Amino acid sequence: MCFDVLFWKEPPIRDKLRINNRIRVREVRLIDENGNQVGIITTRDALDMAHDRDLDLVEVAPNASPPVCRLMDYGKYRYEQTKKEREARKNQKQVELKEIRMQPRTDTHDLQVKVNNARRFLEEGHKVKFSVRFRGREITHPEIGREMLEQIAEDLRDHGVLEQKPTLEGRAYSLIMAPSPSKTQPAKRSDKPAPPLSSLGDIDFDAEDEDQQAGQAPL
Numbered sequence: 001m002c003f004d005v006l007f008w009k010e011p012p013i014r015d016k017l018r019i020n021n022r023i024r025v026r027e028v029r030l031i032d033e034n035g036n037q038v039g040i041i042t043t044r045d046a047l048d049m050a051h052d053r054d055l056d057l058v059e060v061a062p063n064a065s066p067p068v069c070r071l072m073d074y075g076k077y078r079y080e081q082t083k084k085e086r087e088a089r090k091n092q093k094q095v096e097l098k099e100i101r102m103q104p105r106t107d108t109h110d111l112q113v114k115v116n117n118a119r120r121f122l123e124e125g126h127k128v129k130f131s132v133r134f135r136g137r138e139i140t141h142p143e144i145g146r147e148m149l150e151q152i153a154e155d156l157r158d159h160g161v162l163e164q165k166p167t168l169e170g171r172a173y174s175l176i177m178a179p180s181p182s183k184t185q186p187a188k189r190s191d192k193p194a195p196p197l198s199s200l201g202d203i204d205f206d207a208e209d210e211d212q213q214a215g216q217a218p219l
Helices: 043-052 074-091 108-123 136-140 142-155 205-214
Strands: 027-031 037-042 056-061 068-072 097-102 127-133 160-169 172-179
Touching: 027 043, 027 056, 037 043, 043 056, 043 068, 056 074, 068 074, 097 108, 108 127, 108 142, 108 172, 127 142, 136 142, 142 160, 142 172
Parallel strands: 027 068, 097 127
Antiparallel strands: 027 037, 056 068, 127 172, 160 172
């Protein structure tokens, strides 16, 4: 039976591997489907061998002299490669940016709860953005927000690294922490309480507002 490789229907090429009659060199070093060295033979003989075994001739090392080719089921090979890539993407952890919002008036207990949540997010491999939002005259004391963020970063230093230092953005102070590579682990809720936050100097904004109103002359 006469066989002409020019009319051989081949699987679609989805990568840079050259297969079958796209291999233009005169000779190749052939490896069979079982991984055995066949040796250096003409490309035409290698193609005939692939056809006789209902396989494809795939160039796996084009820069070798002569190029190395292997007999394989190329369609099956592509299917397995696609399956592996799909599984790798499925198992790849997606990093999310979790935002935790606070105010200068947030009390110590609430801060500890937020730090616990942040610790859990960091252990799960997520980034955390802390934002201290100012209302009204609170913006006149931005140092309160900066001190809160600096203390939080200190309390979480064993679980994350500082990616963005405390920065004033409009009416909010914010920082971003990224998970520490040595501390990331599968999602698991931590029952360990947060280290106590240092007490920050409280400013009585209500008293300041009353003083300001008292100093205003009636219209």
